[in-house]
Amino acid sequence: MFTVHVLIFFLLLGLATSEENIYVDYESNPDHPFPVIRRDVASLKTNIIAQFRGPTYQFCGLQCAEHRFCVAFNYKEKDEGNDLNCQLTNTTRHEFDNNASQKKRVWMFIKNNVDRSQVASCRGEVNECRNGGTMIWDPEKPFNCLCKEGYEGEMCENDIDECSEENFTCHLNATCINTQGSYKCECKNGYVSDGKENCTEILWSEPLDFTTKLGEWLPLAGNWSVCWQATRDGWASTTFLARCNGNVPTLTIVKVVKDNKNLIFGGFAKATWAGRKFEFIIAIHTCSQVYKRN
Numbered sequence: 001m002f003t004v005h006v007l008i009f010f011l012l013l014g015l016a017t018s019e020e021n022i023y024v025d026y027e028s029n030p031d032h033p034f035p036v037i038r039r040d041v042a043s044l045k046t047n048i049i050a051q052f053r054g055p056t057y058q059f060c061g062l063q064c065a066e067h068r069f070c071v072a073f074n075y076k077e078k079d080e081g082n083d084l085n086c087q088l089t090n091t092t093r094h095e096f097d098n099n100a101s102q103k104k105r106v107w108m109f110i111k112n113n114v115d116r117s118q119v120a121s122c123r124g125e126v127n128e129c130r131n132g133g134t135m136i137w138d139p140e141k142p143f144n145c146l147c148k149e150g151y152e153g154e155m156c157e158n159d160i161d162e163c164s165e166e167n168f169t170c171h172l173n174a175t176c177i178n179t180q181g182s183y184k185c186e187c188k189n190g191y192v193s194d195g196k197e198n199c200t201e202i203l204w205s206e207p208l209d210f211t212t213k214l215g216e217w218l219p220l221a222g223n224w225s226v227c228w229q230a231t232r233d234g235w236a237s238t239t240f241l242a243r244c245n246g247n248v249p250t251l252t253i254v255k256v257v258k259d260n261k262n263l264i265f266g267g268f269a270k271a272t273w274a275g276r277k278f279e280f281i282i283a284i285h286t287c288s289q290v291y292k293r294n
Contacts, residue, residue, distance in 0.1 A: 033114050035111050035113065041105055042105050043104070047089045048088070050063070053083070061114060064088050065119065066119065067088055071112055072091070072110060073087060073109075074110070075107065092111060094109065128155065129146075129147070130155050133155070159180055169185075174196070240273070
């Protein structure tokens with residue numbers, strides 16, 4: 001801890017001796033340790049982490065670097081008596097009072113660019129928010145958590161069930177399935193596509209019992225999509241292999257019209273189609289990563 005403080009102190013001390021009272025604007029040098037974002041502003045009224053009296057703006061910047069949530073500070077060079085002249089804040093988004101009198105607009109709003117990774121490492125600072133949440137400053141407790149989308153709770157510990165809360169967008173013929181931090185849409189049995197924008201019938205213009213039987217063949221989970229259809233893509237085997245080989249497992253559906261009756265049969269295959277003879281009408285596949293989940 002002591003070593004880190006000394007390193008940063010000497011770094012800032014060098015700035016103080018070589019650049020005393022010399023301020024660099026953010027627009028001209030945004031990578032400067034303490035670039036000035038705005039000049040001639042009033043004092044901060046909100047999001048003040050701490051405020052005190054400091055001899056130089058570099059000293060004020062050092063105190064900001066020491067604080068976990070400090071990203072900028074307000075500094076007043078010309079002060080009267082023992083007035084506070086340094087204000088630390090957790091945000092650079094401040095609305096300053098432009099109607100304040102000239103006497104009050106004597107502060108400079110400065111960004112803190114000092115790398116504080118060594119301070120964090122020395123102190124053993126860790127992110128106490130869960131599921132990718134971010135620790136942020138809170139005026140009433142040690143910190144607060146800013147949760148990623150899909151999570152909630154004081155420590156971002158709870159997954160939001162978008163399906164139960166009806167906060168999802170799925171196709172009419174799809175089912176919402178909650179996942180960790182999000183959700184997914186899966187087409188119902190007898191339908192294929194992405195589940196979110198579209199779900200089309202695998203067999204169209206067929207009696208209901210055909211669709212019901214097809215649904216019995218399909219897995220209970222997984223979005224299916226058509227990879228090859230002879231009447232649409234042609235009968236060439238090279239076309240079929242180019243579109244379907246490597247997509248496993250596959251479900252083959254064959255439709256035959258005999259004596260004015262529609263006969264439908266098919267088969268399920270886990271192996272690739274490369275090197276095999278085949279003769280059928282429609283093959284459809286499911287995303288392997290979703291199917292393997294079951």
